[in-house]
Amino acid sequence: MPHIEIDGSEIEVAPGATLMDAAAQAGIYIPHFCYHKKLSIAASCRMCLVEVEKAPKPLPACATPVTDGMKVWTRSERAVEAQKGVMEFLLINHPLDCPICDQGGECQLQDLAVGYGASNSRYAEPKRVVREKELGPLISTDMTRCIHCSRCVRFGQEIAGMMELGMPGRGEHTEVMPWLEHQVTSELSGNVIDLCPVGALTSKPFRYKARGWELSRRRTVSPHDGLGANMLVHVKDGRVYRAVPQDNEAVNECWLADRDRYSYEALYSEDRLTRPMVRDGDRWVEVDWGKALAQVAGALKMLRDTHGGDAIGVLASPHQTVEELHLLQKLARGLGSDNIDHRLNHSDFAADAGRAGAAWLGLPVAELSNLDRVLLVGATVRKDQPLAAQRLRQAVKAGAQLSIIHAADDDLLCKVAHKLVVKPSALVQALAQVARALQEAGLDVGAVAASIGGVAVTDAARAIAGSLRGGARKALLLGSLAQQHPRAAELHQLAWAIGQASGARVGFLSPAANSVGAQVLGVQPAGGGRNAGRMLAEPRKAYVLMGVEPELDAYDARQALEALRGAEFVVALTAFKGAAPDYAHVLLPIAPYTETAGSYVNMEGRLQAFHGAVKPLGETRPAWKVLRVLGNLLELPGFEFDSAEAVRAEALPEGEATVRARLDNAVEGVALAHPAPVEGLDRVGETPIYQLDPLVRRAPALQKTADAAAPEVWAHGELIARLGLEEGGQVRVTQGEGAAVLRLRRDDRLPVDAVRVAAGHPLTAGLGARLGTLSLERL
């Protein structure tokens, strides 16, 4: 290992390290702009020039590799003179408009200019002015401030996987810009705001809202997908003004998905429920908590007493905290009901009988970046888990083979080794082919062996199997579509068999922030109760809803709405009114994640706790407190808690260890049926990225993005031709009794016999099953 001397102290550094790495190791700060630990080295800003013994010129620390015996001075007269020279160049054309710049107070250029800039300028020529660029609803530009560090450009190429920003032009005319008139559409785009060392790229929703130094920072965890990105919300006067990433190498590294960053706007949506409300005939009246809770307790008690606990169904969102979910399941069971579930969008619960534990990622999140073989099954991973997708992209860049079995050949922005793209009802058959290919290769596929003998193996399946047999670090990951699939249990069983045979770890990409927590806490039937599917197919007299919007969340939205409308009593614990006034009887305003203490268990089983960042809005209360009072009113035992921490201690006595002990993706006893794929056109009905949960649905800036565009009907060009339809025209989509009129668009990445119609959206809520069959007709 090379030894070097840096600013007088001797250190030993890793071979191949740069002077920047060495300085970091020695705790020495070298000023820099273009260097970023997650991006390739550009070595172009020249701010990091340092003096190196025997080198005739100052050298850029970010790009200069250490050699044994090197002597480096980062603050010598020569080094500082070079650094000051660069700072002067950076400032000559800079507008110096700090007083009106959103980056003010948190600007790398401003900070370093204090140390390295002169108090007056030797530059007496006219300054450059750069025209603004329209990057879409999330990012504001003040391009005259750009210092050409190229971080934003490299981010697109290297991390987001799509080069949406480039730097055309030469010399002083070099400008950061999007392609032609395109906006930035990456689901990770907001990260360029953090990367931009100046105020050239800033948050559009946050623009001119507050100054950095007025805001206090509170640690929290993203409530959206199962990654559990760590973040800081910035708070002023009891209000959240923005969200930024909190570095955690094991989870989100230094990134956030746009969903994590911009959903805070929904906290102040007009639709926020801030006072308890009860239905009074056709009217809704605001009441105090006491009255509302008494009514809920009374109704539930009465229905239980007359019809038994089974008359009550409890549906909870997997975006709720550990503490909330724990108390909710306790309440359900206290009322004598095992009808509780968080899997509203699932349709096949057959694996419940045979699963060994809670479904989880099967490996640490960080290992996603280091896999060398990956098979994604039914995973729209870029939209469902944007940062997990980013890690997989890094793995592929490092040489991993990533294959997919899916109902759409969506662009994953990385190389895909092998693919089997089939309509949803053919997914089981496709996965069975891989198992069969392994079997043909002489591997033991365990219990499924007997039922896959007759499966004909395609070349693609054989290639996927071959890929899984190689490599050392490998995983088979089941995505949302596989989890929601009408034959999810068989997919699970086959995946497990393939994992056992090939040595790949089997995992589930959790769709929600607390999907794993909900399972670990028993927010699903444990003693013969009804799961989400049955609760809605076999309507209950009463429903307790927490954080859900069943008309959007449910696998079959039509059916869900019918069940709710028909119930005698529905209470919704919710942060938003939404459509609840349509079917509920009592609305209880509960705190969103920023207004309550709580915790989430992410996809790898990591328990992450947080405090409330701000006080609950209006009369909103943290749900754990609401449930505590409700438990007491119902005279149920064990509802005496004085803090969220106390609830957590009961829910997970050993904390994360309790979680880990309950994680297990093994499954047995699921029979493989092998029916032929369903005749006709299959619907591919996923939840769009900005419809995942009540928060993102109400985040205005996110709703203006291309990803939030109203659902359309996407079909393969061949299908459009075969049906005699017209691309761009309106079509009627009919699914059972449901129908919708939508615009038809072409996407040749879909199988010819599948049609993509997003679920989880008001425009398609009337359609029914997410993965059912449908028909199209011309209008």
Add this chain to the structure above:
Amino acid sequence: MSTKVCLWTLDHPNPASLETYVANGGYSALKKILAEKTPAEQIIEQVKISALRGRGGAGFPTGLKWSFMPRSFPGDKYVVCNTDEGEPGTFKDRDIVQFNPHQLIEGMVIAGYTLGARAGYNYIHGEIFELYQSWEQALDEARAAGYLGKNICGSGWDFDIHAHHGYGAYICGEETALLESIEGKKGQPRFKPPFPASFGLYGKPTTINNTETLASIPWIVKHGGQRFLELGKPNNGGTKIFSVSGHVNQPGNYEVPLGTPFAELLEMAGGVRDGHRLKAVIPGGSSAPVLPAEIMMDCTLDFDAIAKAGSMLGSGAVIVMDETVCMVQALERLAYFYFEESCGQCTPCREGTGWMYRVVHRIEHGQGRPEDLDLLMSVGGNISGRTICALGDAAVGPVHSFIKHFRKEFEYHIENKRCMVGD
């Protein structure tokens, strides 16, 4: 008549034709090494002995450069010829491509053989598109005659050359920007290390040489390194093409032995235009520092002598200026060129070239300030040696040398708001 290494075909009818080339011993060097399976080390040794120094501007010893190439590296390797020729004042490489393309092809093929390359690329400046076309023709001829492509000269060895034309950006002549450009990316220099010899075109080991450098290779292989060395002088082997422009009676390319006195070259070019006196010379292309007449007239034309005199032989573009030239105006032109051609990635060059140009422009237009000259020296000092590629230094060279040698003219301009020279 003295020996010419590169432009000898001009003494024949149909200089560019394969017949002319072959009739005068062309491709014999290639045939010989292929037939004899001459070991690569031997060829590199001869190139080292020849003291051939890169003709693209830096004068780096070619044999040494070739020895850096990891010849036994198992994957693909490339040879790239730099015919981007964008340096103001330089117009020699186009003449080689136009009048002696086969010698360049032979040189590239020998380089490919020696360096274990899989293919060669010739990057041709975008503003000489006809040469791109005639070069493609020459490649076809060579392929048809078995000197290029599959199974060259029946040896069983394959090597092909591809042409790539630029779009006229000066920076694409910088070797790593050139590689980026071939790869289809924006032409921007890469940070070095890694050098192209280890991480070049498409990330593979690559050797890049100037057109004239590569065109000299067949001669060296044919006649031996020692004879090439003797054409010139120690450490400066061979002949060199000088592109003489400016105030001479017969501007043009002159191929003379390295070490030829400048005065002799000036005479060959017909001397300073009639009735005028030599004032200054830029001896190696616009990036080279200017030298006043007195110094220049005592100089011989070789890398070492010009360096000793405080400038660079560079690409061999000799720009001759007589007493009518206003040095402030001349510098304004040069400063504008670098301002316009900076690729813009490194801060000192992107910001500094514009700053220097604007200050010189002000002086030229009668708005100079007394402190401007010190400012220019200081700004230049903050650029040179602190950038990714040599364009930064190249931009500073003229500014520093013009002010150093002709400070009085600049001061006069600032003080009197007009030119000291002429009308």
